[in-house]
Amino acid sequence: MTLLDREAPPLSPPPPPRPTSAAPTGVRAWARDLALGMRFAVSGGREGWTRTALTALGVGLGVALLFAAAAVPQLLDARESRGQARESPKATSQAVDKGSTDTTFLWADASTEYRGDPVGGRLLRQEGADAPPPPGVAKIPGPGEMVVSPALRDLLGSSEGALLAQRLDDRIVGTIGDAGLVDPGELRFYAGSSTLRVDGVGIRSSGYGLQEDRAPFDPLLVVLVILMCVVLLVPVAIFIATAVRFGGDRRDRRLAALRLVGADVRTVRRIAAGEALFGTVAGLAVGAALILMLRQVVGHVRLWGYSSFPSDVTPVPMLVLLIVLAVPVAAVLVTQAALSSVAIEPLGVVRATGLRGRRLWWRLLLPVLGVGILATVGRVDVMSQSVGEMPIVVGASCVLIGLAGLLPWLLEAVVSRLRGGPVPWQLAIRRLQLSSGAAARAVSGITVAVAGAIALQMMFGVMQKDFLEITGQDTERADFYVSSDYGDSVLAERMIQDFRDTKGVAEVIGTVEVYVAATGDPTEQGWQPITTLTMGTCATLREIAELPTCRDGDAFVGHLDARAAKKVGAAGVKEQNDRTDGAAVPGRPIDLTGNFGEGKGEPRLWTLPESARTVTAFPDPMGDLHDGILVTPGALGSVKLPGATARASIKVDPTVPDAAEYVRGTAADIDPTLRINALKNLERDKQYDSVQSGLQIGGALTMMLIAASLLVSQIEQLRERKRLLSVLVAFGTRRRTLIWSVLWQTAVPVVLGTALAVVGGLVLGKFMLGIVGKSIGDWWVFVPYAAVGASVILLVTLASLPPLWRMMRAEGLRTE
Structure with missing residues (x-):
């Protein structure tokens, strides 16, 4: 019997199908796919770890600045509480x-x-x-x-x-x-x-701890502070959203492989969200580590006269919780939105940008909505009882975020029409034509920051006039003013002599001033007529009054003229002159004790000489008026002036180094409690000054974040093109050509982003000024900020050249 004649064994029936569990849906599906995406984020070898590290670093920089902003309330409260705890209240x-x-x-x-x-x-x-x-x-x-x-x-x-x-x-x-x-x-x-x-x-x-109520914040400054917070924090949010999308091209190719093994579109999108979520959570840890490092060095860094104790840099717990919850949620939403324009198929990735241009109409909705909200806020002035914070925050945020949405459309619309040029230019433009999204994202943050800075400076430039007070001090006649509330002629003479002997002092004007009362019939209110008595040398009196002639022993009666009306008004000039005429009567005894007829102690009488002439008094270098009785030391003789105020106006030689410190040293030698002030034409409001200092510190931190994030983004883009750069070099392309192409790829988005920032900043500033009832004072305020933004991009690009040079080596052709 042959093999063919053998009877085949009967076929056994197939085993019954094994029951299969239904695929998870809803929350279980999200949990499964998010966990799988997190595994992919850490199990992709060196490439995967590099991508995750870049995402964590970008997110961490933004989160660190958010944590720092969340620590500002605690920092300010701690400073104020320590400042009040050391103040000594006056005894009753x-x-x-x-x-x-x-x-x-x-x-x-x-x-x-x-x-x-x-x-x-x-x-x-x-x-x-x-x-x-x-x-x-x-x-x-x-x-x-x-x-x-x-x-x-x-x-x-x-x-x-x-x-x-x-x-x-x-x-x-x-x-x-x-x-x-x-x-x-x-x-x-x-x-x-x-x-x-x-x-x-x-x-x-008998103790310390002076509890003072905070002065109410000026409503105009409230509007300025709100805009400042929006301008400083919106770029941070944009940078975090940009960092979440690092490595997007490689991620999409990996997701296409998952589609090939059977995953559907929803599954791969959830997996992508899991990868972004892991990088974001790692970024939160990096941000926390950075803020802890910042706490250790913050006490050794001083910006614009401010520093802080490490314990003060403690973020508010509720704000920390909000950041920890909001950043991961935003990362997932950004990832899902980014995948909406990408078709991930089993055999590849198709992007919508190649066939259909970006639409403009929906990108205009956000800035138009923001402008509409700002236009309906209403007018805020110094008499306003409250300020609508939320409409201003939402309106300004919509305008700035809308600019970030407009930039990709503008960049695509411009580069699609560019043709020809040198080889580096053609390489750069072709790259931007094929994929302009990454370049626009890299520049969007600086666009928003520059636009916000322009709007802020427009408000600062116009509003500073409301917070500057003209002091009336004459800086041409004196540089410093020294005074003591408890002085006499001896102290005044010492002040004059010691300051004249001080190195760097060119001129000294010293006076002694006291209130005196005339004797005789009281006024209708029961008071004796009072006036001021100012004693000084003839040279000193000539600085405060027009004297025909003067020698030691002379006395004068000073009247105010039209120049003084600028300070006290015409009615004030008449009132003070009438008071002087009622008290400074030649030949009439004057009480120098300042009792004003109250019967406290024996009066110290001195008679105003009959020869006293009436002269015209004008403001001294401090802007103070010295009407009333003007006398030289010889006119008083040995009569003392109890309770007098000694004053000295000092002019220094600007060519002498540290002349101001020599003056302060002399004042401390005379009496450490002497008040010494530098004369200035304008005095700035302290609240306004603190807001401007806060803007300088916050702006510096934000600009450092911008530079660091841009550098990370630039390196990530170069890493994405590593193999392409190596191939071009292998085919004979000069490295210099590639370097110039990279510079042009950065320069074109920067120029367009800066132009968009100028327009957006001017529009935002115009509507913000409308809220405070101001008009634009300088349309060219954008020039320095546009230059700063372009300079930051240029520096970041130059800093990325060494990594670019390494990526053009032949090793870049290797693949796994």
């Missing part, structure tokens, strides 16, 4: 009359300035054995002793602080702790004194 009149106790001390302000930096200081005198020391100080220093902050100790011990060390020559016996400082870089001291008196400059107190 009953406590002063009662006298010193075991817990009282005397204090006086002795603050000064050194080379533009404020130096806070207090003189202290312990009255009772249990008098408390200031916060951060172990005990009240004794006479000749001084407790200083760490920053001041370092300055006094360096060659830079030699002049200040001569001024503060007390022996250092301790260091002020953190509890007594508003920030680690503050210059502050407490010095002991043995001469403070309650009837002088000393103020009696």
Whole structure:
């Protein structure tokens, strides 16, 4: 029997089908696919880890700045609480009359300035054995002793602080702790004194902690602060959204492979969201690590006179929770939106941008909506009771985010019409024509930042006039003004002589001024007629009045003229002249004690000479008026002026280095409590000044974030084209040609983005100015900000050239 004759064994029936569980749907499907995407994010070899690391770094930079912004409320509250905790409230009149106790001390302000930096200081005198020391100080220093902050100790011990060390020559016996400082870089001291008196400059107190209500914020500044927050934070959000899309082209090719093995479109989109979610969560960890590192170095960095203790940089927990939840959710939404224009098929990836151009109409909806919201906010002025914060935030955010949406359309519309040119130009334009989305995303952040900066500067430029006060001080006649509320002719003479002998001083105008009362019949209100008596040399009196002739022993009666009307008004000039005529009567006795007929003590009488002539008085360099009685020292003779105010106006030689410090040193030698002020024509509001300082600090941090994120984005784009660059070099393309093509690929989006930022910034600024009732003052305000934005892009591009050079090697042809 042959093999063919054998009977085939009967076929066994097939096994019954095994029951299969239904594919998960809904939340279970999302959880499964997100977990799978996270596995892909960490299991793709070096390529996958590089992509995830770039995403984490980009997101982490943005998250770190968001955490820093969330720490601002805590930082400001901590600074203010420490500042108030060290202030000493004045004792009540009953406590002063009662006298010193075991817990009282005397204090006086002795603050000064050194080379533009404020130096806070207090003189202290312990009255009772249990008098408390200031916060951060172990005990009240004794006479000749001084407790200083760490920053001041370092300055006094360096060659830079030699002049200040001569001024503060007390022996250092301790260091002020953190509890007594508003920030680690503050210059502050407490010095002991043995001469403070309650009837002088000393103020009696028994403790610390002055609780003062915050001054209400000006409504115009509220609008400015709202716009500032939007301008600083919207670019951060855009950079985070850009970082989530790093490595998008390679990701889409991997997803096509998943489609080949049977995954549907919804599954691959969820997997892509899982990859983005993992990179975002890693970015949150990077951001947290960066903010922790920032806390360690923040005390050693000082920006525009501000620094902070590490403990102050503590984000508000609710804001941290919002960031931790919002950033991952936004990453998933951005990923899903990015995949909406991509058809991921089993055999490849088809992008919608090649066949159909980007549509404009829906991109205009967001900026138009923002402009419409801003147009309906209404008018805000200094009398407004409240400001609608949310409409301004939403409107400004819509305009700025809308600019980021318009940039891809503008870039595509322009580059699609460009033809010809040198080889580097053609390579760059062709690359932009094929894929302009990545280039637009890289520049969108700087576009939004520049547009916001232009709008902010438009508001600052127009509104600063509302927060600048004309002081009336004449900086041509004097540079410094020194005064003491408790002085006499002896102190004034010493001030004049010592300042004249000070290095760098060109001229000194010194006066002694006191209120005096005329004797005789009282006024209808029961008061004696009062006026001021100003004593000075003939040279000094000529600086405050028009004198025909003058010699020591002369006396004058000063009347105000039309020049003084600019300060006190025409009615004020008449009132003061009438008061002078009622009190300064030649031949009539004058009471120099300042009792004004109240019967406190014996009067000290002096008779105004019959020869006193009437002269015209005008403002001194400080803008103060000295009408009334003007006398030379010889006219008073040996008569003293109790309770007088000694003043000196000082003009320095601008060619002498540190002339201002020599003047302050002399003032400290005369009396540490002397008030010395630099004359200035304009004085800026403190709230406005703090807002501008905050903008400078926040703008610097945002610009650093922009530069760092752009560099990461640029490197990511080069990494995507690594093989293409290597192929071009292998076929003989010169490296210089490729470098120029990369520069052109950056330059074209930058120019278009800057132009869009200028238009958007001017529009946003115009409507924001409409809210505060202002008009545009300078249409060319955008020039410096456009230049800064272009410079940042140029620097980032230059910084990316070394990685570009390495990527053009032959090793780039290798693949796995």
